[in-house]
């Protein structure tokens with residue numbers, strides 16, 4: 001008997017049956033036209049999901065982290081300066097990756113629970129009169145704290161200061177689940193991974209690369225081979241890869257995009273916003289708060305819940321796994337123990353979400369937290385009953 005429950009981690013996400021089946025294909029020659037036939041729609045679909053009007057899509061056998069490495073190593077040279085704000089584990093890890101690549105990272109520290117500080121970013125760009133900063137790195141959705149940053153605002157900071165640095169955006173936990181506008185925001189490299197909004201197994205780094213970033217590639221001196229965009233784009237022109245691609249995952253990606261577009265990207269985003277709101281209603285019902293400090297920062301894909309004084313969020317995550325077979329996310333780094341995270345992205349229905357919230361509540365009661373059974377659940381139920389979208393998500 002299978003005792004499989006949905007997962008409530010902010011990636012990898014639950015995989016729709018159609019996508020699992022689409023990944024399961026017989027071996028085919030990746031240098032044949034059969035591969036080109038399944039690869040081209042995947043690339044074209046990524047362009048639409050990212051809202052690109054120009055530039056290249058690059059799909060690498062890797063994960064989101066490999067996508068960051070590819071972004072940096074293809075466009076920068078040792079000793080180059082990049083500007084990055086640190087306000088969570090993923091923004092921290094991107095900074096660490098740059099430092100290990102011999103880049104000079106100008107870091108703006110912000111409290112965990114805040115987003116990218118636009119004023120400080122603009123001030124740093126204005127102060128850089130010698131134009132040393134080559135790229136601004138932004139984590140669109142900080143998965144550790146459940147915070148969405150204002151990427152359009154960072155574009156304005158660049159424009160207002162007349163700075164020509166590139167803008168690189170980590171959209172690993174937002175792309176495909178929250179509105180993303182590569183063209184409108186003037187993003188030079190956007191990075192996604194297969195196992196979050198695209199609802200696939202891990203294994204693909206998915207990037208959008210602007211013409212400006214492609215130009216920077218010509219003089220970039222950081223070493224790269226496996227991730228070299230130049231090899232990728234020349235092979236793509238012939239419909240293929242410079243090496244053996246994960247054909248099943250690429251077939252799954254084409255299916256994923258087909259499903260997202262069948263539902264409609266706007267409807268997908270609305271569904272995520274609705275589940276995020278239902279989750280926050282439950283959090284308020286428990287008498288708790290999101291880690292994100294203001295409503296405009298709330299993520300649509302993950303809620304990091306601040307646990308009451310004297311309790312440990314990791315205890316809840318461990319108990320949920322052991323006693324109920326449900327996976328939540330632990331707090332990472334500075335907020336380890338202080339939060340637990342509820343992932344609400346990818347394949348999810350009203351019933352699935354409510355099951356996760358119910359289990360979180362049972363764990364709280366088991367652990368002696370001062371929470372009345374049903375308090376959060378009822379708030380989420382009320383919201384889901386009254387907000388539209390139940391039919392949509394049930395059909396998805």
Ligand SMILES: *Cc1c(COP(=O)(O)O)cnc(C)c1O
Pocket residue numbers: 011063064065066090139141142143170171172173193202
């Ligand atoms: C998951 C995640 C990553 C890392 O992606 P991997 O696929 O695990 O390498 C990077 N950034 C954000 C915001 C993420 O949520």
